[in-house]
Amino acid sequence: MGVTAMKRRLRGVVLLVLALLLTATAVVLLHGEAEGDADASAVAAAPPFNASRVRAVSWRPRIFVYRGFLSDGECDHLVKLGKKKMQRSMVADRNSGANVMSEVRTSSGMFLNKRQDPVVSGIEKRIAAWTFLPEENAENIQILRYEHGQKYEPHFDYFQDKVNQALGGHRYATVLMYLSTVEKGGETVFPNAEGWESQPKDDTFSECAHRGLAVKPVKGDAVLFFSLHVDGVPDPLSLHGSCPVIQGEKWSAPKWIHIRSYEHQPISKETKGCSDNSARCAKWAEAGECEKNPVYMVGAEGAPGNCRKSCRVCDS
Numbered sequence: 001m002g003v004t005a006m007k008r009r010l011r012g013v014v015l016l017v018l019a020l021l022l023t024a025t026a027v028v029l030l031h032g033e034a035e036g037d038a039d040a041s042a043v044a045a046a047p048p049f050n051a052s053r054v055r056a057v058s059w060r061p062r063i064f065v066y067r068g069f070l071s072d073g074e075c076d077h078l079v080k081l082g083k084k085k086m087q088r089s090m091v092a093d094r095n096s097g098a099n100v101m102s103e104v105r106t107s108s109g110m111f112l113n114k115r116q117d118p119v120v121s122g123i124e125k126r127i128a129a130w131t132f133l134p135e136e137n138a139e140n141i142q143i144l145r146y147e148h149g150q151k152y153e154p155h156f157d158y159f160q161d162k163v164n165q166a167l168g169g170h171r172y173a174t175v176l177m178y179l180s181t182v183e184k185g186g187e188t189v190f191p192n193a194e195g196w197e198s199q200p201k202d203d204t205f206s207e208c209a210h211r212g213l214a215v216k217p218v219k220g221d222a223v224l225f226f227s228l229h230v231d232g233v234p235d236p237l238s239l240h241g242s243c244p245v246i247q248g249e250k251w252s253a254p255k256w257i258h259i260r261s262y263e264h265q266p267i268s269k270e271t272k273g274c275s276d277n278s279a280r281c282a283k284w285a286e287a288g289e290c291e292k293n294p295v296y297m298v299g300a301e302g303a304p305g306n307c308r309k310s311c312r313v314c315d316s
């Protein structure tokens with residue numbers, strides 16, 4: 001065989017190998033996508049809203065517990081989505097090296113998108129059916145993980161400052177979904193609930209839970225409580241916290257619901273001196289923060305945001 005023929009054959013082999021590699025890559029990519037779609041469609045949904053599964057555990061403040069609000073599959077799916085997003089935002093931060101950005105993202109990066117897949121849509125619809133509050137009044141579902149010793153000191157879900165009320169007004173109600181059963185600790189505790197002292201508690205409750213009305217985190221259950229009285233005045237009895245996790249891991253998903261739409265941004269007419277308040281605005285806008293953190297970035301009526309220029313919300 002001559003040198004030319006050998007070269008030709010070699011080139012043929014290289015081309016063949018390349019073609020095979022490309023095909024294999026395409027198959028892997030397609031398969032990966034299909035698997036992602038199948039994830040959501042294979043999740044068995046919990047039955048539609050059923051009032052007889054709800055129990056009022058307190059009227060001052062108003063607290064309700066819904067047993068089996070989510071199916072096991074729905075819980076696992078939300079945890080999976082949460083894990084994916086937490087990992088993704090950490091990687092992105094390390095690559096860009098923007099520390100401040102990562103601080104903004106730790107508080108916002110674990111929010112799912114609204115209606116991001118059929119499972120999330122179904123849950124959001126069920127929440128609206130339970131609370132009688134429209135889906136558009138709600139913030140995006142947040143996914144939280146508490147590991148050993150982690151807690152959330154008692155706090156209110158309503159804000160007194162104007163910026164946090166600009167979009168949607170006050171937070172009115174909270175639906176707190178438990179995505180895992182915690183072996184010990186991690187209870188949601190309401191230290192100001194009226195008559196909490198008479199709640200029967202055995203030693204399966206943690207010490208922290210003995211200081212208020214407590215709800216144990218059980219996978220699939222959900223708590224609904226109201227941070228405002230029916231006349232719109234904040235209810236200080238709605239103070240609540242998350243007890244330290246003693247054994248196991250706590251995954252939960254809060255959904256905050258406002259008194260007005262949280263989706264329709266009232267654009268301020270006040271556009272004079274339209275500018276960015278931070279040199280990082282352009283980067284944040286590029287990373288989608290205008291949509292993810294609208295109150296901070298864009299602002300709302302009477303409270304212009306910090307990156308109006310980069311978010312292109314100024315009247316020209």
Ligand SMILES: *[C@@H]1O[C@H](CO)[C@@H](O)[C@H](O)[C@H]1NC(C)=O
Binds near residue numbers: 047050051052053
């Ligand atoms: C609602 O839940 C109750 C209690 O779990 C159950 O007995 C009943 O069958 C449910 N109703 C419907 C329509 O699913």
